[in-house]
Amino acid sequence: MTEQDLRKLLEDVRRGRTGLDDALARLKKLPFEDLGFAKIDHHRALRQGFPEVVYARGKTAEQVAKIVRSMLGNGSSHNILVTRASRTMYQRVRRLDRSARFRPLSGTILIRRDREIHGKGLILVVSAGTSDIPVAEEAAVTAEAMGSRVETIYDVGVAGLHRLLDHRDRLTEARVVICVAGMEGALASVVAGLVGVPVIAVPTSTGYGASLGGVAAMLAMLNSCAANVSVVNIDNGFGAGCVASVINRL
Numbered sequence: 403m404t405e406q407d408l409r410k411l412l413e414d415v416r417r418g419r420t421g422l423d424d425a426l427a428r429l430k431k432l433p434f435e436d437l438g439f440a441k442i443d444h445h446r447a448l449r450q451g452f453p454e455v456v457y458a459r460g461k462t463a464e465q466v467a468k469i470v471r472s473m474l475g476n477g478s479s480h481n482i483l484v485t486r487a488s489r490t491m492y493q494r495v496r497r498l499d500r501s502a503r504f505r506p507l508s509g510t511i512l513i514r515r516d517r518e519i520h521g522k523g524l525i526l527v528v529s530a531g532t533s534d535i536p537v538a539e540e541a542a543v544t545a546e547a548m549g550s551r552v553e554t555i556y557d558v559g560v561a562g563l564h565r566l567l568d569h570r571d572r573l574t575e576a577r578v579v580i581c582v583a584g585m586e587g588a589l590a591s592v593v594a595g596l597v598g599v600p601v602i603a604v605p606t607s608t609g610y611g612a613s614l615g616g617v618a619a620m621l622a623m624l625n626s627c628a629a630n631v632s633v634v635n636i637d638n639g640f641g642a643g644c645v646a647s648v649i650n651r652l
Contacts, residue, residue, distance in 0.1 A: 407447075407479060439465055442472045451520075451651065452548050453480045455640065458487040458509075467494040470513070474498060483547045484511035485540060485640050508539035508639065512547055520549030521650035523577025525643075527552060528566075528593060530559035530583035533608045537639040538582040541604065544643025545580075550650045560588045573597050578646040582639065584608025587619030594628030600649055602642045603633045 414420035434441045447453040453473065458466050466484060473482050484495065485508075492504040492511050502513045525545045529538040535556055545552045553576075558566040566589070573579065573596055582604040583589040590603035603626070605619035612618060616636035623633045634641040 437468055437472060440469055442469060444473075447480050452644075452647070453482070455544075455644075456482075456484040456487075457640075458484050458491055458511075461491075463488070463491045463494045466491045467498060470495050471498055474513075479515050481516050481547045481549075482513040483544065485509065485544070487511045505539055505543055507536045508543055509536075510540055510543045512543060514547065516549065518549060519551055521545075521551060521577075521647060522652075523551070523650055524575055525550045525552045525578045525580065525646045525650055526572060526576035527554045527580045528558060528573075528582065528589070529554075529556045530581075530585070530587075530589040531608065532557050534582045534584055534606045537604055537606045537637050538580070540639030541580045541582065541643040541646070542639075544640050545647050545650075548644065548647035550647045558589075559583065559585075560592055563592070566592065570596065578602065578649050580604060580639075580642045580646055582606060582642075583623075584616060584619050585613060587622040590623045590631055590633075591626040591628050594626065594631045597630070599630065600646075601628070601631045602646055603631050604639060604642045605633070605636050607637055 411425055415425050434443050443454040456466060456469050470482060487509050495511050496502045499513050502511055504511050527538050527542045529535055542552050542554055555569050577599055579593055579597055579599060579601045581590040581593045581601055584606035587605050590601060594601040603623040605616045605623055607616040620636055623631060
């Protein structure tokens with residue numbers, strides 16, 4: 403439930419459009435609803451501006467569907483995002499809401515009920531290679547779900563630096579840049595040296611043996627000499643999209 407939803411509910415009670423018992427039934431689910439296997443934090447949108455996101459990995463399709471059903475039935479108008487989901491999970495969720503959309507590359511399911519743009523500028527998601535796109539897509543979908551305007555630039559890694567420089571104008575238009583790279587993770591430092599805005603670096607597990615599953619890229623990004631770089635965890639496109647959206651709303 404968002405602040406706007408709560409205000410509408412109180413106004414409906416004041417004007418007599420909603421009875422006290424109905425309003426109480428909805429408010430009883432705040433701040434959370436206990437499903438036994440999960441406790442749904444319906445209060446999070448009021449505290450943080452965006453509702454709880456469902457991390458699907460490790461859950462069954464039935465559990466994901468029950469969580470989404472709870473969120474849909476809470477009387478709120480906010481978007482619902484599921485990350486690291488399978489197509490089977492998507493099929494179960496789509497039975498609950500036909501507007502659900504699945505992005506197979508990133509494994510995200512989005513039910514978009516609020517299409518208002520809440521961010522003040524552009525979030526630009528940049529990936530070093532095509533193999534980094536699944537993580538970049540997760541970041542982009544997350545930022546979109548949280549009400550930001552998002553654009554993407556893919557496959558512009560440092561092995562062909564002219565590809566990145568061809569997008570110099572778009573880089574300077576962004577309010578926040580999310581930079582997704584595996585291998586040695588050098589792209590984040592290069593991008594940060596070209597812009598005067600926050601760069602959120604996302605190391606990916608893309609690379610050969612010595613990349614150590616993304617550890618090499620993460621250490622390179624943590625040791626960047628560019629002062630405007632901040633780093634999230636390996637393959638954490640969701641975390642990058644979330645932080646970028648918070649910055650974009652400030």
